[in-house]
Structures are given as C-alpha cells and as structure tokens.
Amino acid sequence: MSKLVQIGAFAAVAITAVVVVAFRVATGPGVTVDASSIKPSQLASRAPALSFIDDTASDSLTVQSLPAGDERRHYKPTCQRTAASSSYLLCLNRSGNLLLPFQATLFTLDLQEVKTVPIEGVPSRSRLSPDGKYFATTSFVTGDSYAAELFSTRTVIFSTAAGSDAGLNLEAFDLIINGEPFRFVDANIWGVTFVAGQDRFFATAAFNGHRYLVDGDITKRTMVVLRDNVECPSLSPDGLRLVYKKRVEEGQYPKWRFHMLDLVTNTERPLSEDRSIDDQVAWLDDDTIMYAAPNGDAHDIWKLGIAGGKPELMLKGAHSPGVIPPRG
Amino acid sequence: MYVSLRNSPVAAVLSSRGVSRTVVTLGFVSLLTDISSEMVAAVLPLFVVVQLGLSPLTYGFVEGVYQAGSVFARLLGGYLADVRMPKTIAAIGYGVSAICKALLMVATALPVIMAIVALDRAGKGLRTAPRDAMIADATPEPILGRAFGFHRALDTFGALLGPIVAWLLLMMALNDFMLVFFVSFCFALLGIILLVFLKPEHAEAADKTAEVQVKQTVVTLAAVAQIFRASSIRWLLIITALLSLATIADGLLYLSLASQGAIQTIHFPLLFVATNFVYLLTAIPVGNLADRIGRPIVFALGYIFLLMAYLGVGMVGETAGLVICVVGLGLYYTATDGVLSALTAPLLPHHLRSTGLSIVQATQAIGRAVGAILFGIAWSYLGLATAMWLFVGLLVIAVITAWLLLGRVRASEVSAT
Structure with missing residues (x-):
C-alpha cells in the first residue's frame, strides 16, 4: 500500500514538474514577435496606440491600438520601463553587462534601434520629450524604493540625435532658490517630464528632507525650485497641467495621493484616486491619466479622469503605459 | 560548490x-x-x-x-x-x-x-x-x-x-x-x-x-586546548587561514569571466559543469601523483593551479583565458580537496582527530567567506582588474608563506612521533 502511495507521490511531483516546464517554455519567448520581422512603419500606421510592458508575456514591449480592445502585439525587447512619443519608443532593459546591468534603448516606431546608452543602477522612470529631441532615465543607484529612508537616484537627460551618447546628469545642474543658485551635493533628482519644443522639463529635486517641484532648463543647466512636496510630475499633452504624487503621510511607509497643479492659475487639488500609488502617471489625453497599481506580483494599468469619477481598470497584467499619438 | x-x-x-x-x-x-x-x-x-x-x-x-x-x-x-x-x-x-x-x-x-x-x-x-x-x-x-x-x-x-x-x-x-x-x-x-x-x-x-x-561525540574546551598545544597544528591553521583568505570562490570567478564577456550569460551554468568535468577526469591521476611525490607538494601545486585560474580571468575576455580559468580551477579542486584533511589527520592524537579536522575545515570555510566578501568589496570599489591583481598578489604571498611553513609542519610532525 505504502509502495503505491510512494509511486503515486513520486509520479505526481515528476509530472507536475514536466507540465510546468512545458508551460513556461511554451508561454515564454514563443509569443514574442521578432523585431526584424516587422515591416517599417507598420507600427506607425497603427497610431494612435498604447505602449506598455506586458507582465503576462515575460515583460515584452507591447503595443495595442487605441481605442483599447485590440489584441496585444508583443515585441522582442523585454523592458523594465518604457516610454513613447510620436516618433520613438524608449525601453529600459537588461544589458547583459554584469557591472552595468541596465541600459536604455531608443527605437524608432518601426523598432529600428537608434541608440543604446548604459544606465547606472536599477531603472525607475523613463520619459521621451513630445518633440522627440530628448529622453530621460531615472534609476536607483542605492536603495530600491522612493519609500525607503535612504536611497539615491541618478537622473540623466540624453539627446535622441545619433552620435551624442553622453547624457546630462541632472545632479550637475544648478538649483535656483529665490533667484540664488545653489549646489547640493546630496540632492536627489527624479521623475523628469518634458515640455514640448522648449528644451525645458519639470522634475523632482529632493534636498534638506524636502521634495520640490523644479522647472529645468536644458540649455542653461538650471533647475528653478517651484513648490514643496511634489514627486514624479507628469505634464499634460496641452502643457497646462501637472499631475504628481504628493506625500500625505510621512514615515517608514509613506502614503501618496495624486494631485493636479493647474499651471495657469497655480492652484493644486487632489484627484479622485484614494489609493497610495507609487508611479509617474502618463496622459492618455488632455483629460485622462494612466498609471500602474500593483496587483500581487504583477501590475494593472488604471485610468482616471482628472475631472473626477472613479478610477477604471484599463489593462490587466501591464505597467509603464505610454501613448504613441497620431502623427501630424 | x-x-x-x-x-x-x-x-x-x-x-x-x-x-x-x-x-x-x-x-x-x-x-x-x-x-x-x-x-x-x-x-x-x-x-x-x-x-x-x-x-x-x-x-x-x-x-x-x-x-x-x-x-x-x-x-x-x-x-x-x-x-x-x-x-x-x-x-x-x-x-x-x-x-x-x-x-x-x-x-x-x-x-x-x-x-x-x-x-x-x-x-x-x-x-x-x-x-x-x-x-x-x-x-x-x-x-x-x-x-x-x-x-x-x-x-x-x-x-x-x-x-x-x-x-x-x-x-x-x-x-x-x-x-x-x-x-x-x-x-x-x-x-x-x-x-x-x-x-x-x-x-x-x-x-x-x-x-x-x-x-566527534563531545567537544570539550579542554580537548580543543589540547589540539592547539601542538605547534604543527597552529602552523597548519595559519597556512589554511592564509590560503583560504586569498581564495576567490568559484561563483565570483565565473561572474568575473561573465562580466568581461568571456561567456554569454545564458551559458553561465556550463562553467560549473566544465570545472566538475576537469575534476572528474583528473581526480585519479592526481591522486596517484600525490602518493608518489607527496601530499604537501600536490597541495601547494593546487594553489599554483588556482593562481593559473586567476590569471585566466586576467586575460580579459579571451577564450583561452576562459579555458585556463576553468581548467585551473578544476585542477585546484583535485589537488586540494581532501588533501588538507589527509595532511591534518596524522598530526592529531587519535581521540581528537575529528575535532581537529573540523577546526581546520572551519578555519578554511571562514577564510573563504572573508575572502569572498573582500573580493566583492575590492571589485566594487577598485574595479575588477585591480581586484583580480590584488588577489593574485595575496595568493602569491600566501603560497610562498605556506610553502615555507609546510616545512615546519612536517618537522614538528616528525618530532611528535
């Protein structure tokens, strides 16, 4: 009798192992489309489209036509973070180099590689400028969360132009407080969002225990300190509003709420998302934001109208959303 | 490993x-x-x-x-x-x-x-x-x-x-x-x-x-103290500590190879397979050699092979460097695995043999642990090349010191019997 139990248990474990291996092998790289098999501008013709990382398909870079409802098209690069603009896709991915394990790869919309630059640390945020001139990466050099007591970020702005691979480390920019330039050795900069056509950006600069919204100038290499308690700003497509996370509870487990700043009237109000979410939002259109909220080990992408109303589940098992707007 | x-x-x-x-x-x-x-x-x-x-x-x-x-x-x-x-x-x-x-x-x-x-x-x-x-x-x-x-x-x-x-x-x-x-x-x-x-x-x-x-059944403090009374054991512990401190664990050596692009990361586990193969192939001939020319010489030779493995990593990214590293590491294991115990055992009174062996092995394990941490620190702060040469230097010093001291171990062994 016990012999039978033993054989049964042995077979059960062995069969489970074989089935799981077969399943993982089948669902792993199998669904990925090789970038080389995609015809030029195949992707561009599908705009407007949503780009994101599919948690359910080995973190592949994925594109889905808008309005939503289309199948997910998986592409070969697997990314930690992505961003999109009307001319580029940005993918923060693994380099295979053990000392600088991550890199940023800039693709055209037909997935031709434009350039790849190494990035220090673990990827956290990625953005492309709407005019296609720049891209920015934020990574954690030490620590791995904005909630941690001690962490250090590196934020670098790169030009999309071929041949100029050196980035601008934002820690080397002057911080302007009340018209006076300052340098803080221990300042942390993260969460860049670009202003179209102006060589200008917004970001978070943390120093002296505060997290400030800064207005950066790429040509002058300055960042003007605007207001306190703003993290990971994101500028609306029309350039009139910023949505960011605002710390509403300090401590070991801080809580954030999304807030919106009207840049015309300089007034701030909370948005109708009650959860504390650690993401830099992306704009679906001038009235709607998108962000990823953790769901177990994976993420789901949610959307929220800035006018109010309830957050809506948009895509299951996905994160790092971006919009490829229609051209022209 | x-x-x-x-x-x-x-x-x-x-x-x-x-x-x-x-x-x-x-x-x-x-x-x-x-x-x-x-x-x-x-x-x-x-x-x-x-x-x-x-x-x-x-x-x-x-x-x-x-x-x-x-x-x-x-x-x-x-x-x-x-x-x-x-x-x-x-x-x-x-x-x-x-x-x-x-x-x-x-x-x-x-x-x-x-x-x-x-x-x-x-x-x-x-x-x-x-x-x-x-x-x-x-x-x-x-x-x-x-x-x-x-x-x-x-x-x-x-x-x-x-x-x-x-x-x-x-x-x-x-x-x-x-x-x-x-x-x-x-x-x-x-x-x-x-x-x-x-x-x-x-x-x-x-x-x-x-x-x-x-x-062992029971380890008493008095017994441990008795082991340390023999000078040959004290010298052997010093040799063991020195050599293991200068040892870069295989996982870290393989990481060094992979970080230089000597091997694609996906084939990384094959490095373990290759080293094990070298070990299997050489175990019997090297064992025979040890019987003929003496264990201390083969033991010292083992660390020369380890040095060879380090130099293999030093040949940045070359396939030859990869082969030298893997073969060197395999031979190092063949020449030293078990030999340390064989060297130690005759130095110990029969009733303290297992206690003494475990003390020597513990010294080796702690030495390797400290060595691994030191190498990790050196790699991160000084870069891989500097860290490698630092450990090449450390190992050369350790091997020379060990070679000089092994004589004392043997000498006192003779006087003890």
Missing part, C-alpha cells in the same frame, strides 16, 4: 553488487538532492547580479554566507552524529533544504536571500551525519567501503547533472530563474519521497559505526 569525489560513477556501477537496498535508495536520494542544490548553486550568482540587479559586492556577501554556512553545517552535523532517529533527522535536513528552494521563488531582497542560503546550508549540515550513520547501519562490515563508494558516486553524478539541468532550463525558457528554482524544488521533493518511505535496515550488530562516523 564543487563536486566531492571519492569515486567515479563508473566505479559506482561496478561496486553496486551486494550493496543493500537502503544504501541504493540513499544513493538516489543524494543524487536527486544534489541535482536540486547544484542547479541552484549554478544560477545563484546570475540570479543575484543579473536578475536582481545587485552589485558584485552584494554577491560577495551571499558567497560569504554560503561558505561560512558550511562551518555551522559541519558543527551541527557533528553534534547529531549519534542521534537516535537518524532517518527523522535526515528527513528534516532534506526538508529544510527543499523549502529553501521554494522560498527562493519569492525572494527578491538581499537579507532574505542570505537567510535562505544559510538555512539551506544548515539543512545540509543536519542531514549528512545521520545519513552516513544509516548507510553504516545497513551495511555489513566487509563491504562498508563499497557502500560508501557507491553512495558518493551517485552524489557526485547528481552534482554534475545539476548545472546541466539548470542550463537546459535557462536555454529553453529564456532566463526564467523561477522555473529553475521550481524544478530544483521538485527534485528535492522527489528525494524526500524516496527517503520517507524507506525502512532502514540493520546489518548484524557491530561497532563498525564508530569507525565510519567521522564526527
């Missing part, structure tokens, strides 16, 4: 005649468990550095815990050598290690991974002595050697298969580490299923267990 070889798989098949069912079953339990643990060992450096994006500095600490964990594993096993219920204790040991493989599937934070690695080693320490006691219990005196040879050969075979299984899985399911941990867990579970249904046999009562059990 290397294959422990006292017999080859071929010898196992030849010697299985007359070996009891208990021993055959325990052999297969070890085969499955070694596949399980060696497949994890072969991907752990990649998992920590590539998958989790942690620095080589961090992996140095993981390697340190792995090495130091074996100290506590040995001590734990030693105390449990005379336990009443060897099967239960062994099963707990196998169980703990199996659970660790499952835990790795959800671990992402460094302290958690270090705790899992330590627990895994503790499980190994817990099971070794009771398992050996079971083998001895089930085997009639005249074929004891054959029984242990058979068991160790299957064990070795498992250690060789583990990295191959891990490599195949990584190839099939592109860098799916969770899958490697899951399959490792399944192999561990299969081993446990074999073990729990085993009814231990008892050969005719005899006091042969005393001969087989390598572990």
Whole structure:
C-alpha cells in the first residue's frame, strides 16, 4: 500500500514538474514577435496606440491600438520601463553587462534601434520629450524604493540625435532658490517630464528632507525650485497641467495621493484616486491619466479622469503605459 | 560548490553488487538532492547580479554566507552524529533544504536571500551525519567501503547533472530563474519521497559505526586546548587561514569571466559543469601523483593551479583565458580537496582527530567567506582588474608563506612521533 502511495507521490511531483516546464517554455519567448520581422512603419500606421510592458508575456514591449480592445502585439525587447512619443519608443532593459546591468534603448516606431546608452543602477522612470529631441532615465543607484529612508537616484537627460551618447546628469545642474543658485551635493533628482519644443522639463529635486517641484532648463543647466512636496510630475499633452504624487503621510511607509497643479492659475487639488500609488502617471489625453497599481506580483494599468469619477481598470497584467499619438 | 569525489560513477556501477537496498535508495536520494542544490548553486550568482540587479559586492556577501554556512553545517552535523532517529533527522535536513528552494521563488531582497542560503546550508549540515550513520547501519562490515563508494558516486553524478539541468532550463525558457528554482524544488521533493518511505535496515550488530562516523561525540574546551598545544597544528591553521583568505570562490570567478564577456550569460551554468568535468577526469591521476611525490607538494601545486585560474580571468575576455580559468580551477579542486584533511589527520592524537579536522575545515570555510566578501568589496570599489591583481598578489604571498611553513609542519610532525 505504502509502495503505491510512494509511486503515486513520486509520479505526481515528476509530472507536475514536466507540465510546468512545458508551460513556461511554451508561454515564454514563443509569443514574442521578432523585431526584424516587422515591416517599417507598420507600427506607425497603427497610431494612435498604447505602449506598455506586458507582465503576462515575460515583460515584452507591447503595443495595442487605441481605442483599447485590440489584441496585444508583443515585441522582442523585454523592458523594465518604457516610454513613447510620436516618433520613438524608449525601453529600459537588461544589458547583459554584469557591472552595468541596465541600459536604455531608443527605437524608432518601426523598432529600428537608434541608440543604446548604459544606465547606472536599477531603472525607475523613463520619459521621451513630445518633440522627440530628448529622453530621460531615472534609476536607483542605492536603495530600491522612493519609500525607503535612504536611497539615491541618478537622473540623466540624453539627446535622441545619433552620435551624442553622453547624457546630462541632472545632479550637475544648478538649483535656483529665490533667484540664488545653489549646489547640493546630496540632492536627489527624479521623475523628469518634458515640455514640448522648449528644451525645458519639470522634475523632482529632493534636498534638506524636502521634495520640490523644479522647472529645468536644458540649455542653461538650471533647475528653478517651484513648490514643496511634489514627486514624479507628469505634464499634460496641452502643457497646462501637472499631475504628481504628493506625500500625505510621512514615515517608514509613506502614503501618496495624486494631485493636479493647474499651471495657469497655480492652484493644486487632489484627484479622485484614494489609493497610495507609487508611479509617474502618463496622459492618455488632455483629460485622462494612466498609471500602474500593483496587483500581487504583477501590475494593472488604471485610468482616471482628472475631472473626477472613479478610477477604471484599463489593462490587466501591464505597467509603464505610454501613448504613441497620431502623427501630424 | 564543487563536486566531492571519492569515486567515479563508473566505479559506482561496478561496486553496486551486494550493496543493500537502503544504501541504493540513499544513493538516489543524494543524487536527486544534489541535482536540486547544484542547479541552484549554478544560477545563484546570475540570479543575484543579473536578475536582481545587485552589485558584485552584494554577491560577495551571499558567497560569504554560503561558505561560512558550511562551518555551522559541519558543527551541527557533528553534534547529531549519534542521534537516535537518524532517518527523522535526515528527513528534516532534506526538508529544510527543499523549502529553501521554494522560498527562493519569492525572494527578491538581499537579507532574505542570505537567510535562505544559510538555512539551506544548515539543512545540509543536519542531514549528512545521520545519513552516513544509516548507510553504516545497513551495511555489513566487509563491504562498508563499497557502500560508501557507491553512495558518493551517485552524489557526485547528481552534482554534475545539476548545472546541466539548470542550463537546459535557462536555454529553453529564456532566463526564467523561477522555473529553475521550481524544478530544483521538485527534485528535492522527489528525494524526500524516496527517503520517507524507506525502512532502514540493520546489518548484524557491530561497532563498525564508530569507525565510519567521522564526527566527534563531545567537544570539550579542554580537548580543543589540547589540539592547539601542538605547534604543527597552529602552523597548519595559519597556512589554511592564509590560503583560504586569498581564495576567490568559484561563483565570483565565473561572474568575473561573465562580466568581461568571456561567456554569454545564458551559458553561465556550463562553467560549473566544465570545472566538475576537469575534476572528474583528473581526480585519479592526481591522486596517484600525490602518493608518489607527496601530499604537501600536490597541495601547494593546487594553489599554483588556482593562481593559473586567476590569471585566466586576467586575460580579459579571451577564450583561452576562459579555458585556463576553468581548467585551473578544476585542477585546484583535485589537488586540494581532501588533501588538507589527509595532511591534518596524522598530526592529531587519535581521540581528537575529528575535532581537529573540523577546526581546520572551519578555519578554511571562514577564510573563504572573508575572502569572498573582500573580493566583492575590492571589485566594487577598485574595479575588477585591480581586484583580480590584488588577489593574485595575496595568493602569491600566501603560497610562498605556506610553502615555507609546510616545512615546519612536517618537522614538528616528525618530532611528535
């Protein structure tokens, strides 16, 4: 009798192992489309489209036509973070180099590689400028969360132009407080969002225990300190509003709420998302934001109208959303 | 992290005649468990550095815990050598290690991974002595050697298969580490299923267990003090500490190779396979050589081979460097594994032999742990090239010092007898 139990248990474990291996092998790289098999501008013709990382398909870079409802098209690069603009896709991915394990790869919309630059640390945020001139990466050099007591970020702005691979480390920019330039050795900069056509950006600069919204100038290499308690700003497509996370509870487990700043009237109000979410939002259109909220080990992408109303589940098992707007 | 070889798989098949069912079953339990643990060992450096994006500095600490964990594993096993219920204790040991493989599937934070690695080693320490006691219990005196040879050969075979299984899985399911941990867990579970249904046999009562059990019964402080009174042992401990401190653990050497692009990261587990192969191929000829020219010379030669492995890494990215490193490391294990114990044993009075051996082994493990951490720090702060040359220098000094001091060890050995 016990012999039978033993054989049964042995077979059960062995069969489970074989089935799981077969399943993982089948669902792993199998669904990925090789970038080389995609015809030029195949992707561009599908705009407007949503780009994101599919948690359910080995973190592949994925594109889905808008309005939503289309199948997910998986592409070969697997990314930690992505961003999109009307001319580029940005993918923060693994380099295979053990000392600088991550890199940023800039693709055209037909997935031709434009350039790849190494990035220090673990990827956290990625953005492309709407005019296609720049891209920015934020990574954690030490620590791995904005909630941690001690962490250090590196934020670098790169030009999309071929041949100029050196980035601008934002820690080397002057911080302007009340018209006076300052340098803080221990300042942390993260969460860049670009202003179209102006060589200008917004970001978070943390120093002296505060997290400030800064207005950066790429040509002058300055960042003007605007207001306190703003993290990971994101500028609306029309350039009139910023949505960011605002710390509403300090401590070991801080809580954030999304807030919106009207840049015309300089007034701030909370948005109708009650959860504390650690993401830099992306704009679906001038009235709607998108962000990823953790769901177990994976993420789901949610959307929220800035006018109010309830957050809506948009895509299951996905994160790092971006919009490829229609051209022209 | 290397294959422990006292017999080859071929010898196992030849010697299985007359070996009891208990021993055959325990052999297969070890085969499955070694596949399980060696497949994890072969991907752990990649998992920590590539998958989790942690620095080589961090992996140095993981390697340190792995090495130091074996100290506590040995001590734990030693105390449990005379336990009443060897099967239960062994099963707990196998169980703990199996659970660790499952835990790795959800671990992402460094302290958690270090705790899992330590627990895994503790499980190994817990099971070794009771398992050996079971083998001895089930085997009639005249074929004891054959029984242990058979068991160790299957064990070795498992250690060789583990990295191959891990490599195949990584190839099939592109860098799916969770899958490697899951399959490792399944192999561990299969081993446990074999073990729990085993009814231990008892050969005719005899006091042969005393001969087989390598572990001490009770370690008293006075006994330890007595060991240290012999100057030859003190010199041997200094030599051991120096040499192991200058040793870069294989996981870190392989990471160095991979970071230079000498091997594609997906083929990383093959480095473990290759080293094990060199070890298997050279074990018998080098053993014969040791008998002819003397153990101390072969032991010193082992560290020259280790130096060769370091210089292989120094040949940045060259395929020749990769081959030199892997061959050097394999030969290093062949020439030094077991030889240290063989050198130590004659220096100790009979009743303190196992205690003395465990002290020397503990010194070696702690030395390697500190060495791994130091190398990780040097790599992170000074760069790989500087760290490599630093350890080349350290090893050269250690080998020269050891060579000079080995003379003293032998001299006092003579005067002691």
